[in-house]
Amino acid sequence: MAKNYKLRILHLSDLHERVCLDWMNEERKAKVRSGAASRYRVFGPSFIEILKEIAHEGVIDLVCFTGDIADWALPEEYESARIKVRDIFDAAGISENDFFLVPGNHDVQRKSCDPIAEETRGNAWRKIREYAIDYPERVSDWLTGQKPPLGAKGEWVDQNLQRGNEFWRWVAEDLGLKELHPSKSPHKKLGYQVFWKKQKLPFPLWIIGLDSAWLSGDDNDEGKLYLTGKQIDLLTTDKNGKPLEGYRLVLIHHPITSLADGNEAFRKLSGTVDLLLHGHQHEPNIRTTNDPDYSLRCFASGSLYEGDRGDNWINSFHLITTVLNPEGRPLNYQIQFFGWSPNGHWHRTDTFYKTSRNGLLALDVTNEGKCLPVAKKMRKEIIQKENNVSGDLAGNNIVIGDVLEKNKREVLPKMVRQVRNTVGGDLAGGSVFKNRKND
Ligand SMILES: [Fe+2]
Numbered sequence: 001m002a003k004n005y006k007l008r009i010l011h012l013s014d015l016h017e018r019v020c021l022d023w024m025n026e027e028r029k030a031k032v033r034s035g036a037a038s039r040y041r042v043f044g045p046s047f048i049e050i051l052k053e054i055a056h057e058g059v060i061d062l063v064c065f066t067g068d069i070a071d072w073a074l075p076e077e078y079e080s081a082r083i084k085v086r087d088i089f090d091a092a093g094i095s096e097n098d099f100f101l102v103p104g105n106h107d108v109q110r111k112s113c114d115p116i117a118e119e120t121r122g123n124a125w126r127k128i129r130e131y132a133i134d135y136p137e138r139v140s141d142w143l144t145g146q147k148p149p150l151g152a153k154g155e156w157v158d159q160n161l162q163r164g165n166e167f168w169r170w171v172a173e174d175l176g177l178k179e180l181h182p183s184k185s186p187h188k189k190l191g192y193q194v195f196w197k198k199q200k201l202p203f204p205l206w207i208i209g210l211d212s213a214w215l216s217g218d219d220n221d222e223g224k225l226y227l228t229g230k231q232i233d234l235l236t237t238d239k240n241g242k243p244l245e246g247y248r249l250v251l252i253h254h255p256i257t258s259l260a261d262g263n264e265a266f267r268k269l270s271g272t273v274d275l276l277l278h279g280h281q282h283e284p285n286i287r288t289t290n291d292p293d294y295s296l297r298c299f300a301s302g303s304l305y306e307g308d309r310g311d312n313w314i315n316s317f318h319l320i321t322t323v324l325n326p327e328g329r330p331l332n333y334q335i336q337f338f339g340w341s342p343n344g345h346w347h348r349t350d351t352f353y354k355t356s357r358n359g360l361l362a363l364d365v366t367n368e369g370k371c372l373p374v375a376k377k378m379r380k381e382i383i384q385k386e387n388n389v390s391g392d393l394a395g396n397n398i399v400i401g402d403v404l405e406k407n408k409r410e411v412l413p414k415m416v417r418q419v420r421n422t423v424g425g426d427l428a429g430g431s432v433f434k435n436r437k438n439d
Contacts, residue, residue: 002326005201007247008058009320010051010092013066013279014303015043016106022081023072039305042315042340043084050338050346051091054319060092062196066301067104067213067253070167072111078170085175096176100194102209104253104280105216107167112434122160126154127216132215132226136261140228143189161189161214180209186234188213193235193244203328204246208235208273212254225254226261229268236272247328248273252351254280255300270294274330275322277301282313284352286335286361299335314351333363356391 020032054060069085070077089096099133112118131149132139138149148154172181185192190211195204210232215225238244250273256262258280266289269276276298285300302316319336337359339349348359355361 003202004326004331005324006058007205007322007324008061009249009277009322010054010060010063010317011066011277011320012063012088012304012317013297013301014068014104014282014305015065015081015084016068016071016303016305017077017084018071019076019080021074021076022277034081041344042305046345048087048091051088054336055091055093060094060319061098062207062249063088063092063094063099064249064251064277065101066277067102068073068106068279069104071106073107073109073163073166075170078166078174082170085340086142097179097197099175100180100207100251101171102191102207102208102253103164103167103211103253105213105221108213108216109163109166110187110216110218120159121163122217124156125163125215127156128160129215129217129224132260136226137229139226143228144187144230144234157189163191164211164214190231191235194263201246201328202326203324204244205328206244206246206248208248208250210235210250210252212252212256212259221256223260225259225426227252227256227259227265228261229264232265232268232272236269238253243272245328247330248275249323250276251274252278254278255285255298256296266291266296267294269314270296272375274328275299275320275333278413279303284316284318284337286353286363295323302339314349314350316352331364332365335361335363337361 018032018035020029020185024032045181057342061243069081085099089099109121112121114402128139135149142148142152143157148156168181172178179183179194180192182188182190182192192207192209194207194209210227212225212227217222217224236244236248237252252268255278256265256269256276259265271294274297276296278298278300281300282303283300284302285298287299288295299318299320301318303313304317305315316337316339318338321334321336323331325331337349337352337356338346339351339359341347350356350384353361
């Protein structure tokens with residue numbers, strides 16, 4: 001009898017932590033101070049309360065944060081963020097070993113108070129970008145230790161990467177997550193590939209952090225950032241270049257559609273990962289992108305606090321629940337959306353998708369992530385039945401394979417027939433009105 005496993009992932013993003021410091025000009029100080037109260041409201045006791053509620057409903061296995069935890073990548077911002085991160089650990093009932101994060105463009109020190117550093121670093125990222133446009137593969141190789149393209153200076157790479165040092169120092173030393181530091185990764189300069197060891201599973205569970213922010217420079221980064229082919233290859237495959245076995249979860253800050261090498265990333269990642277989580281856009285998005293050859297599932301989280309343009313987006317985050325088979329293949333996903341109300345509390349929200357109910361969206365992987373409107377209620381019921389008998393990764397793995405198979409084999413076709421008879425069409429072809437010509 002096959003065992004299936006439930007994995008619950010809390011996906012957070014874009015905190016943009018800010019602090020007020022003496023050396024800042026008055027305009028900037030005023031901006032930070034004026035937003036402090038509303039930030040406290042959104043990220044204060046109400047947020048902790050909703051996390052405790054989620055943890056009470058079931059074990060949270062992983063907390064994933066997809067970038068821009070700080071606003072200017074200042075040490076004082078990270079110290080302030082550390083306190084918030086510890087509060088999240090406590091409320092979610094996780095340890096630091098279950099917390100994974102990647103840098104965003106705001107975690108790169110794009111401006112420096114030191115004019116010499118400013119000139120050196122500024123020169124480095126601009127020059128590397130120029131070379132990447134003409135020679136993306138040469139730049140990709142350069143970052144892994146091969147010779148720079150003709151005319152480029154070898155030291156530019158490290159000068160550029162220094163801008164992310166404060167973020168990675170904080171991750172490795174203050175949070176104690178040394179194995180996430182890029183120096184430990186197969187790439188050595190970018191990202192990480194970590195085997196999540198906490199739970200005893202019959203399959204490996206990989207967390208892959210891709211650094212999309214390393215070449216960030218200004219507010220016009222769209223279409224100019226590179227993951228590089230080598231970063232993707234080295235972090236999403238094993239030593240022999242084969243796709244990793246088990247479940248493969250990727251964290252990245254930018255949507256790959258905004259990257260200069262996004263098409264290459266799409267093709268490569270579609271064959272090597274199961275789910276990609278990202279942030280940056282400050283708006284939740286649940287999408288499976290398909291072309292004739294490839295398919296990639298990407299979930300974006302909203303922002304925890306947007307900052308100056310806070311009124312443009314509802315602050316939000318989501319909880320992802322997936323059921324995995326004994327090989328680590330995902331069978332379905334449920335996404336529970338939470339949003340911040342202007343009335344002053346976090347709540348389950350249907351603001352983002354009209355097909356969600358009480359903030360819950362159910363996706364059947366066998367249907368490539370589509371949530372068919374007429375079948376969604378039925379699918380929700382099936383998933384609820386699964387959950388009633390399923391366990392969690394904390395050691396209560398209960399057999400649900402038979403229930404799932406029975407639902408797929410018997411219940412689903414029966415209900416589809418009922419719907420067809422009711423509407424006089426079919427679900428797959430969108431032709432439910434074809435018998436209404438004479439209406
Ligand atoms: Fe960002």
